[in-house]
Amino acid sequence: MRRAPALSFLLVTVFLDMLGLGLIVPIVPALMKAVTEDATAAAFWSGLLGSIYGLLQFVVSPLLGRLSDRYGRRPVLLASLTCLGVDWLAHAVSPGPWTLLVFHALAGACAGTNTVVNAYIADVTKPESRARAYGLIGSAFGLGFVAGPTIGGLLGAVDVRLPFFAAAALSFANVAYGWFVLPESRPGDRTTRLTLRMANPVAAIAVVLRRPVLGLLAYARFCADVARMIHQSIWTFFLTYQFSWSTAHVGVVMAAGALAGAVFQARAVGPLVRRLGDKRAAVAGSLLGVVALAGTAFVSVPWMLYVVQAVGVLGSVGGAAAQSWISRNVRADEQGTVHGALTGIGAVAETVVPVAAGAVFGWSLAYASPGLVFVGAAVFAALSALLLAVTPDVRTAQLD
Template sequence: MNRTFWITSLIVFVNSLSFTILIPIIYLYGKQFELSDFHTSLLFSTYSVAQFFATPVIGKLSDRFGRKPLLIISLAGTVIANLIAGTATAAWVLFFARFLDGITGGNMSVTQAVMSDITSPKNRAQAFGIYGAAMGLGFVLGPALSLFAQQISIGAAFLAAGLVAFVALLMTILFLPETLDKQIQKPGNIFDLGLGNLIKGLAMPGIGILLLINFLIGTTFTMFTYAFQPYFLKVLDQNNQGLTLLFLTFGTLGVIMQTWGISILKNKFDVVKILFLGLFFRSSAFMLMPVWANINYFVVVSIMFSLFNALVQPMISTLISLNAKPEEQGTVLGLNASYLSISNGVGPVIAGVIVNQSQPITYSYPLYLAGFLTFLVLGFAIYSRRQYTPSNF
């Protein structure tokens, strides 16, 4: 791994730190504006739907104009959006800030394209594992910084996230070189921004089936993440400090699995089998979590979940990258992030509809449903594996 790889990993870590500062507080911040559970789910969805349309455009433009300028634009949008959210005085301002963050939020797909530019197919699974670990390390420190900022106010956590994203922006401007091969032929139609690929991508050999699988995976996962916080707070009767510490634990274990764990597993299993392993334990954990409303039991199941859940996205990204041509890396990884984003908009709404805040036990329903549906997605992934398994596997 060269210098650019580690610079990119550091940028990914700082960007992830900015994002994960917000995870423990978006639900609580929505409640400060007296939003219902359903309207809070729309707050999650606003960001995700905006990302759905923006990410393929950003990915396509990064294939045309380079990774660095698009990453700068994306990070600048995150900085501005978090500053607006942190100083919001009305709910509509908060919704606008989340929309702005989503419409400029293509940094994940661009940094993944950078990883693809600078690594060989042989080393790509390990590279995306380290990429995931850099994000996971953000999950370790992000909740801790969030907890510190919350001592001032919940809005201060958004300001802290904006400041951290600004650090990532400066690192990109000062230290990240351009990685796009200038000899790769650029598309002739300058008005082709990649939105048409949202549909065309589903028909791409080896790519379309993975986009569909990742959309389904993302939908079930965000049903879980939406219900996870209120279940922990209201059913298990825990506080926000305990929630933040649990997120910190998730991040720590995820880093261990995505560095040490993947390096061991890839010597025994191929990427497809590691994906199946992650999905099996993820779905099992979803189903087991609400069986017994006991904090000690919940923590044990959560530990199993955080270890194996860390395998899923790195393997999906690896398979998509291996099935794509070099000149399409930004485009297809942008499509992947886009479909993952829209799933992040669908999942919370489904969860928000089936819960009843006057009956806390209903927060377990999305967990059961997410587990059952993830088992179905695993079955579909196994059934269709020949369509996306690289020929050299």
């Protein structure tokens, strides 16, 4: 690791991003109800806000990645964090849903944090160390997920808008921290062209998908994203239906799983990937994910759930290994461009899958088969594992 302060900042950034998101998760329904003064309208606007965020992220992410290649990682990352803080502040003071929609769309358009963090790590780490670094990022993500909803629930009990002020303050504090601490990982290259083709998300993604090795890895990642979003969207509803658990009980189980995953990714992912290599670790992690998702579909008692959760934690090695593998197949001058396209691909899953998974889950309840949706998730995870298995493990790739 060439720049310890930079990695520290990235870890803090991911943690605070997830903490800020987690702060507002328990509060969004109450805020939307307060703003719209109608429960049905609140549900509609909440869904619309989520969709517009994902749509704008899909549209703009490839361009943000390209901008980070042309002008450097630092300005794009700090601008993204600033936009996120403005969005949370707008949530805190907005008098109506249309204002929220406008600012949430802006936040989606500026949601370049994930893109730039992944490119930055590729800039400042050697290939053999990247899986460990990506594992640490995953750990910071998990820790923020654990802390955010707990703190958000406590603050929301005082005032429904207070968690949004807190999330905005964290974002702005992180911008100030990065302004003074974060070095530039790679000076911008003004020879990197900005064209209408690269600004078009469909064209930018198509360029990545056409590349022999990188295309297969991108398809594998998309399948993994679909499986992850199905699980993320339905898991709480499934446990509430299957075990009649309270929201607090579900929250505790989620927090415990996230904490275990954070510890595993921080301590074990690096050594495992060094021993197995990126490809074998990515395939093994994907197969463990298949087992965890398929097992979730058939759990009937809580102890079975805890077992499949543990398998899922072990499977998290696959994400870091696949990310490391992708970075090895991207030139230094295109890390931002490629990771922006990959973020756009993930945004498609984040926009479409929750709606589709919710519809399938509702339909499955009529046939007393609540776990059916997780069978579908396991199928996508298996497709991801298959694509990873057939992808050649080469170390470089060229642009078409």
